[in-house]
Amino acid sequence: MESLLELLPEGIVQKLKSISERMSIPEKEIIRRSVEAYIGKLEGREEELELVGFGMWKDRSEMGNSSKWVEELRKKEWNRWK
Numbered sequence: 001m002e003s004l005l006e007l008l009p010e011g012i013v014q015k016l017k018s019i020s021e022r023m024s025i026p027e028k029e030i031i032r033r034s035v036e037a038y039i040g041k042l043e044g045r046e047e048e049l050e051l052v053g054f055g056m057w058k059d060r061s062e063m064g065n066s067s068k069w070v071e072e073l074r075k076k077e078w079n080r081w082k
Contacts, residue, residue, distance in 0.1 A: 004028075005027065016031070
């Protein structure tokens with residue numbers, strides 16, 4: 001399994017190292033605290049975060065069958081440079 005630091009963009013890793021040095025707190029501890037705080041914010045809000053965009057265009061008449069609409073749109077866009 002990859003370490004968390006390997007998953008983070010280089011800019012974030014550098015900021016994390018800087019904060020770690022300034023606060024004399026290990027990087028792993030900063031990550032642990034941050035994830036714990038973030039999860040605390042999300043608890044009880046799972047429904048809000050699920051399928052954020054799902055159904056947002058359900059009332060748009062020009063879409064009809066959304067799968068077919070997306071398929072046609074993709075064909076049009078992907079083939080326009082041929």
